[in-house]
Amino acid sequence: MSSSPTPPPAFPPRPPRTRLYEQVAEQLTGWISTNGLTAGDKLPPERELAAQLGVSRATLAQALVALEVVGAVAVRHGDGTVVTGATGGRRIVDAVRAHADRLPEIIDTRDALETKIASLAATRRTDEDLARIDLALTAMARAVEQGDRGVEGDEEFHAAVTAAAHSPLLARLMAEIGGLIRETRIESLSQPGRPRNSLAGHRAIADAIRAGDPSAAAAAMHAHVELVSDVAMLSGHPEA
Known part of the structure; x- marks a missing residue:
């Protein structure tokens, strides 16, 4: 008696879809790391930063809010946005996604x-x-x-x-x-x-x-x- 055919391997689960602001948050944390910014350093004005990253100001603003929510940056009235601590790249992006979820x-x-x-x-x-x-x-x-x-x-x-x-x-x-x-x-x-x-x-x-x-x-x-x-x-x- 012939054995039953081996079922084909299951496809891997589809990776989670990434929201645009999550992509920009990841891009921004990379920019902070590349430029050597540490806790207390101030980010450039949003218009300038958006131009450097090649994104709209609206998308950048949403990414900054996401990073503020997870504690990577702080927005201070009249003083702009400052880095609050080490931004761990993938860890920060995962935290942003977990918050949204x-x-x-x-x-x-x-x-x-x-x-x-x-x-x-x-x-x-x-x-x-x-x-x-x-x-x-x-x-x-x-x-x-x-x-x-x-x-x-x-x-x-x-x-x-x-x-x-x-x-x-x-x-x-x-x-x-x-x-x-x-x-x-x-x-x-x-x-x-x-x-x-x-x-x-x-x-x-x-x-x-x-x-x-x-x-x-x-x-x-x-x-x-x-x-x-x-x-x-x-x-x-x-x-x-």
Whole structure:
């Protein structure tokens, strides 16, 4: 009896598709290494850097945001972009891709936790909580008026709302994913026009909390998180 034919070897899995900004991030980390830049060194202005790399300023800006999210560079208002540490080429690109891949899950988690937190804050907030929320709004508004993205003010606002919910367990869960949320915060607030839109969303949330309306507060927070989810890393077209 003849033996069954040996099945042909399986094809290797198709390599992951690379988004254009990931390619530029890899190109940029190579440029940083080639030019011997180290922590604290400043990158050239975006227009000049885009010309050197042969890419559009929009694509370069997205790549810089991706590198900022994973800690390779820092964007300082009024001082440009600086290198924060060693850029490990392939390691950095893998970190950028991993961030983009987990963004939807981070946003889903934010929506679940923060919508409930806003609802609780509307029923449990104290005068001190409202004062802290107002201080955060003022800080973010001042930063945005000065041309900054308002990342710190945004962070302070959400921390104030979380505190106003007076739920230690929810606060602990928010702290656990704080680093991941900061990634989405940087990515979102780097979109054109987003800081002012985000500030308007914060004010709607604050108004509902101040009015003691849990349904309105939850709805306002949900709408705000949906705005955050509209980020370039999710909508960018991958390149083969």
